Amino acid sequence: MSPLGDPRGAPSGLTRSExxxxxxxxxFLLFLLVAMLTGALGPTYFLFLVxxxxxxxxxxxxxxxxxGFTGLINFSVAAFFGIGAYGTxxxxxSGSPIAGGLSPLAGLAVALVAAFALALLIGIPTxxxxxxxxxxASLGLAEVVRLIxxxxxxxxxxxxxxxxxxxxxxxWPVLSTFPDAMPGxxxxxxxxxxVILETAFWQAxxxxxxxxxxxxxxxxxxxxxxxxxxxxxxRTIRSDEDLARALGKHTxxxxxxxxxxxxxxxxxxxxxxxxxxxxxxxxxxxxxxxFYAWVAVILGGSGSNRGALFGGVVIVAIREGTRFLNDVxxxxxxAPLRLLLIGVVIVAVMRYRPQGVLPPxxxxxxxxAVGGSGTPETPDSGVRERKGGGGDE
Amino acid sequence: xxxxxxPEGDAALRxxxxxxxxxxxxxxxxxxxxxxxxxITALIGPNGAxxxxxxxxxxxxxxxxxxxVTVTGTDVTGMEPHEIADHGxxxxxxxxxxxxxxxxxEAMLVGPRNQPGESFRALFxxxxxxAESESANLAAAERILAEFEIDHLATQPATDISGGQMxxxxxxxxxLADPAVLLLDEPVAGVNPTLADKLKDQxxxxxxRGTTVLLIEHDMQFVMELADTVxxxxxxxxxxxxxxxxxxxxxxxxxxxxxxxx
Numbered sequence: 001m002s003p004l005g006d007p008r009g010a011p012s013g014l015t016r017s018e019x020x021x022x023x024x025x026x027x028f029l030l031f032l033l034v035a036m037l038t039g040a041l042g043p044t045y046f047l048f049l050v051x052x053x054x055x056x057x058x059x060x061x062x063x064x065x066x067x068g069f070t071g072l073i074n075f076s077v078a079a080f081f082g083i084g085a086y087g088t089x090x091x092x093x094s095g096s097p098i099a100g101g102l103s104p105l106a107g108l109a110v111a112l113v114a115a116f117a118l119a120l121l122i123g124i125p126t127x128x129x130x131x132x133x134x135x136x137a138s139l140g141l142a143e144v145v146r147l148i149x150x151x152x153x154x155x156x157x158x159x160x161x162x163x164x165x166x167x168x169x170x171x172w173p174v175l176s177t178f179p180d181a182m183p184g185x186x187x188x189x190x191x192x193x194x195v196i197l198e199t200a201f202w203q204a205x206x207x208x209x210x211x212x213x214x215x216x217x218x219x220x221x222x223x224x225x226x227x228x229x230x231x232x233x234x235r236t237i238r239s240d241e242d243l244a245r246a247l248g249k250h251t252x253x254x255x256x257x258x259x260x261x262x263x264x265x266x267x268x269x270x271x272x273x274x275x276x277x278x279x280x281x282x283x284x285x286x287x288x289x290x291f292y293a294w295v296a297v298i299l300g301g302s303g304s305n306r307g308a309l310f311g312g313v314v315i316v317a318i319r320e321g322t323r324f325l326n327d328v329x330x331x332x333x334x335a336p337l338r339l340l341l342i343g344v345v346i347v348a349v350m351r352y353r354p355q356g357v358l359p360p361x362x363x364x365x366x367x368x369a370v371g372g373s374g375t376p377e378t379p380d381s382g383v384r385e386r387k388g389g390g391g392d393e
Numbered sequence: 394x395x396x397x398x399x400p401e402g403d404a405a406l407r408x409x410x411x412x413x414x415x416x417x418x419x420x421x422x423x424x425x426x427x428x429x430x431x432x433i434t435a436l437i438g439p440n441g442a443x444x445x446x447x448x449x450x451x452x453x454x455x456x457x458x459x460x461x462v463t464v465t466g467t468d469v470t471g472m473e474p475h476e477i478a479d480h481g482x483x484x485x486x487x488x489x490x491x492x493x494x495x496x497x498x499e500a501m502l503v504g505p506r507n508q509p510g511e512s513f514r515a516l517f518x519x520x521x522x523x524a525e526s527e528s529a530n531l532a533a534a535e536r537i538l539a540e541f542e543i544d545h546l547a548t549q550p551a552t553d554i555s556g557g558q559m560x561x562x563x564x565x566x567x568x569l570a571d572p573a574v575l576l577l578d579e580p581v582a583g584v585n586p587t588l589a590d591k592l593k594d595q596x597x598x599x600x601x602r603g604t605t606v607l608l609i610e611h612d613m614q615f616v617m618e619l620a621d622t623v624x625x626x627x628x629x630x631x632x633x634x635x636x637x638x639x640x641x642x643x644x645x646x647x648x649x650x651x652x653x654x655x
Contacts, residue, residue: 221517228523229502229510236492236503243490246452247570248478248506257513303494363499363548366510368520369527 017357021310028317037189043197047204049320051276054211055269057312059289060296061218061305062265067294068303068360069226070258071238073135076122076142077293080115080263082285084270086149086156087111089280094164097157104168108271115267118145119260127255134259146285161281167203168210168275179203211272215309218265222305225261232364234258235303266293292319295342299349301356310358318342403466405430405574405605406482411450411460413629420446422629423460428574428622430465433596433606435616435637438626439650444609445487447626448578451607452484453477465573478506481573487582487609489559492551497543497562500551501534502527504569530569537565541595557584561592568599575599577608581615593619617641625649 035041059077066072088107090096122141126134149156156162169175179202188194225231236244237251244251274280296315300307322338349356363370404427413421420443428434436444449455451462453474461470464482472480492500508530509515510523538544541561546554551562560580567575580596581589589612596619600606610616616623616637623640625632627649633640640646 225513225516228516229508229527230513230516232495232499232503233511235495236500239492239494240490242454242474243486243492244503245454245474246478246484246486247503247566248475248483249503249511250473250475261513360494363496365499365502365531366524366527368524369531 017353021357025313037187037195039190039195043195044201044204047201047208048276049316051204051207051211051272052320053313053316054208054215055272055276055312056292056296056315057215057309058211058218058269058272059266059293060300060308060312060315061215061222062262062269063293063297064300064303064305064308065222065262065265066259068297068301068308069231069234069238070255071131072127072255072259072262073131074138074259074262075135075287075290076138076145077266077290078285078287079138079142079145080118080266081270081273081289082145082149083114083118084111084267085274085280085284086162086270087114087267088271089162089165089274090156092166092170092275093162094166095157095162096164097154097162103171104166104275107274111267111271112264115263115270116260119263120256123256123259127259128252142285142287142290146282149285150282156282159282161279161283163279165274165278165280167206167278168272169206175206178206207272207276210275214268214272218268219305219309222261222265226305227362227364228366230254230257235364238303292342295346299345299356301359304356304358304360307356307358307360311356314345315342318345403430404428404463405465406451406607407461407463408447408451409461409463411447411462412458413446413450413455414458419629421450421457424626424630425460426624426631426634428605428607430605431600431603432621433600433608433619434622434624435620436607436609436624436626437611437613437616437640438632442626442649443629444626445578446629448484448576448609451477452482452576478570482576483567483570483572483574484576485563485567485578485580487578489556489563491559495551496548497551497554498531498534498538498547501538501562501566501569502530504566505530505533506570533569534565537568541565541591557588560584561588561595564592564595564599568604572604574605574607577606577610579609579611581610581612589615613641 032041032046036043036046059081062080063074063077066074088104088111091099091102091107091110092104093100118141122134122137126137150159152158167176169178179199182199182202184199185197186194187197226234233244233249233251233254236247236249237254241251244254273284277284292315296311297308298311299314300309300311318341319338322334322341406428408424408426411421411424412419422443424443424447436447438444446455450457453469453472453476456471461468463469464477464480467480469477469480469482492503505526508523509519509526515523535544535547538547541564543554543558543561546558546562551559554562560582564577564580567577577596581592584592593615596606596608608620620637622634623637624634625640625643625646632645632649633643635643
């Protein structure tokens with residue numbers, strides 16, 4: 001598949017697709033707001049969805065740093081997600097068979113160190129070789145990590161999973177007691193169906209705050225790193241690694257940096273998940289997570305950070321949105337329907353917009369350097385149309 | 394720059410008894426020659442003579458079975474391509490490498506070696522230095538594009554330009570890497586005569602600024618006009634070398650090209 005799609009795509013297509021994305025997102029938000037005010041959608045559940053969206057956004061941002069930037073094929077997204085989740089769970093949970101009871105900050109640190117080590121472990125033997133080797137090895141890695149979580153009871157509690165994970169903000173000043181301290185609120189927009197905001201809601205707000213912080217940091221780091229000489233070398237490697245080597249770039253080192261960076265971001269998603277769900281089990285390491293992350297990146301546009309964010313949100317919309325199908329009397333089980341729907345979306349994207357919904361459009365040149373004389377006055381006719389507006393990525 | 398880096402008359406590139414076999418096929422069989430500093434040397438020979446293999450051996454893409462390669466006095470035998478590039482030897486490829494999703498100037502900006510912004514950490518700890526070097530490189534890239542009279546292509550997708558223009562961009566990018574020794578693999582293959590003349594001028598200009606050039610080319614007219622020295626390769630080893638005029642009249646060379654030898 002062509003990594004960036006057809007560079008001769010309609011020149012105005014990007015603008016239109018961005019408008020479309022904006023429009024659909026706005027409509028969707030409005031719909032959710034109405035649903036919430038009318039009591040059809042519980043506000044706590046809504047915040048849970050936002051949290052999940054942030055989590056998938058993190059996963060796809062991480063994969064984007066590997067596949068989108070550098071062309072590294074990583075099929076073990078679930079393993080890095082899992083190592084993040086288990087890393088913090090085993091440190092902080094009351095039900096942890098090893099340490100337990102530590103501060104979630106220590107859990108975060110352990111999770112990141114573990115993901116770092118795992119990335120090195122798989123990267124060192126494979127990143128010197130052709131891209132396919134990482135793909136094959138990562139397939140195996142995902143399964144190995146899952147089986148360890150399932151079978152090494154002394155470490156992971158086996159199939160019972162790890163229970164009793166505290167919220168991320170336990171032990172923090174103010175924030176740890178914030179949900180309980182907040183008064184319950186009762187909002188009645190439509191008479192007869194009040195919306196009640198209580199402890200669970202405030203707890204969920206904190207989680208959203210956490211995932212926004214994680215995703216915000218990840219996005220800011222990736223954005224700065226991508227539009228730079230560093231990101232340019234990665235894109236050269238993705239396109240033609242031999243050329244990068246001939247120009248004196250130590251491609252192994254660059255690939256390793258990109259791989260580790262992506263893996264750490266995936267582990268962040270795992271850390272968030274553990275403190276959101278308060279339980280981690282081997283089922284959380286199922287390959288479906290990897291699959292979702294890939295769909296999100298391809299859908300959003302490989303190499304585009306905004307695309308990855310967007311893709312993550314779409315995944316949650318499909319995954320959770322289809323739950324409402326349960327309420328409709330369908331003759332079949334909606335769960336497989338969900339996968340079918342995602343498959344249809346992928347086929348449609350590949351057919352009609354192979355470069356993704358929001359493909360990368362900026363040159364990978366340090367923004368401050370282009371800001372002066374170098375900015376072309378006219379939009380280029382290629383993949384990356386320049387626009388007057390601010391925008392990002 | 395490479396000027397003054399070496400004593401006068403020393404070799405910028407020394408290939409000594411280089412050997413490489415692929416299975417039973419001997420592609421390079423004891424090739425030995427020097428490229429004098431500041432010269433333009435052409436590597437010619439019939440198809441299958443082992444020219445491209447030799448380029449790959451010199452630039453580190455193949456590991457030689459025996460022999461050595463010395464770049465500006467440093468033995469680079471067995472080093473990785475990026476390490477050899479760090480010693481000042483930059484190469485281009487026979488088929489222009491297309492950088493999908495990049496504009497022309499973006500593709501050129503990959504050229505400069507050891508940019509501060511290629512360090513992930515520096516992007517966050519010293520953004521000022523990154524911006525400074527990036528501005529300088531961008532200005533240099535735009536200057537070269539203007540010299541080559543293709544500045545109008547700067548923000549075009551690098552995959553959308555003609556084959557000849559791609560050859561120019563490759564040369565321009567290699568120039569940005571500021572090489573002591575530049576290896577050009579068929580710089581004018583498939584390039585129209587006007588562009589080929591332009592390329593010739595640019596290679597000569599680059600050479601006058603101190604870059605030593607070794608090039609593979611089948612266009613004999615081009616070789617005769619440009620090269621100070623011609624090295625003729627046949628069946629993996631050096632058949633003869635000398636000035637263009639000498640080589641042209643050498644019976645062994647004519648034989649090799651006409652397939653006269655058994």
